Amino acid sequence: MSYTFNNKAALITGANRGLGLELSRQLNKKGYFVFMGVRDLEKGKIALQTLTNPDYASLLLLDVSDPASVGSAVKQLDQTGYPLQILVNNAGVMMDGDVMKDSTTEIGPEQLRKTFDTNFFGLVELTNQVLPSLLQTPDARILNISSDMGSLQLHARQHPLARTFAYNASKAALNMYTIHLANALRDKNVKVNAVHPGWVKTDMGSEYAPLEIPDAVTAIVDFLLKDDLPTGKFVFRGEEIEW
Numbered sequence: 001m002s003y004t005f006n007n008k009a010a011l012i013t014g015a016n017r018g019l020g021l022e023l024s025r026q027l028n029k030k031g032y033f034v035f036m037g038v039r040d041l042e043k044g045k046i047a048l049q050t051l052t053n054p055d056y057a058s059l060l061l062l063d064v065s066d067p068a069s070v071g072s073a074v075k076q077l078d079q080t081g082y083p084l085q086i087l088v089n090n091a092g093v094m095m096d097g098d099v100m101k102d103s104t105t106e107i108g109p110e111q112l113r114k115t116f117d118t119n120f121f122g123l124v125e126l127t128n129q130v131l132p133s134l135l136q137t138p139d140a141r142i143l144n145i146s147s148d149m150g151s152l153q154l155h156a157r158q159h160p161l162a163r164t165f166a167y168n169a170s171k172a173a174l175n176m177y178t179i180h181l182a183n184a185l186r187d188k189n190v191k192v193n194a195v196h197p198g199w200v201k202t203d204m205g206s207e208y209a210p211l212e213i214p215d216a217v218t219a220i221v222d223f224l225l226k227d228d229l230p231t232g233k234f235v236f237r238g239e240e241i242e243w
């Protein structure tokens with residue numbers, strides 16, 4: 001298979017499994033140099049070898065919930081000198097204690113904080129630190145992997161999956177961040193969007209999910225790489241959905 005490296009790079013968090021690994025695979029196949037953010041380098045090495053062109057990929061030790069880890073990963077990234085065009089904030093957690101009959105009233109502050117540390121605070125910190133690099137690249141793109149579980153309007157209409165309060169609240173905060181950041185960067189040539197991947201067969205989504213990983217990720221990548229990518233949208237399979 002012929003392969004053209006397009007001299008652009010993408011950083012994907014949580015890239016050693018699930019949607020993050022498939023996002024890495026598909027972007028790498030399309031010619032991107034892929035920085036794969038992983039928490040475990042040994043597992044990351046195995047994941048990296050499944051890419052079409054592993055020579056155009058690199059592992060970054062990155063726990064987004066740990067500010068020191070974010071700082072050293074960004075430093076490492078900057079030292080490579082690659083023009084970063086894409087940041088995919090994919091890493092996310094749904095903690096066991098969140099999946100209970102009424103997590104809204106029963107969940108403890110520790111679980112709430114831990115969920116926000118990864119799904120929100122860590123993501124904001126990483127994005128802020130990577131932004132100077134993105135701002136140097138024409139047509140830069142930030143994609144936040146959110147969830148319809150973070151949609152206030154769906155929940156207001158008694159969304160049937162209204163449990164997992166910590167997760168839902170963290171994704172709602174992520175959605176608000178997406179809108180704020182898109183507005184802040186509107187004149188600076190960085191597009192910022194959030195996507196709902198659908199309910200996908202991953203460790204988080206479980207075996208009962210209807211969507212296969214490659215199918216869900218193809219829809220995400222098709223949107224992310226659109227020539228006329230909008231900014232400040234919340235999208236599922238290329239179509240806008242309600243915040």
Ligand code: NDP
Binds near residue numbers: 038090093118
């Ligand atoms: P998985 O549980 O399969 O994978 C989660 C990934 O996030 C893993 O690579 C994990 O790394 C990484 N991760 C978790 N915490 C951190 C952290 N603190 N720092 C860095 N990486 C971390 O989940 P999915 O692939 O399904 O989920 C990917 C994204 O899609 C998430 O944001 C999720 O909320 C979202 N989503 C998924 C849906 C689904 O149905 N699957 C539906 C809607 C949204 P490690 O292997 O080290 O644990």
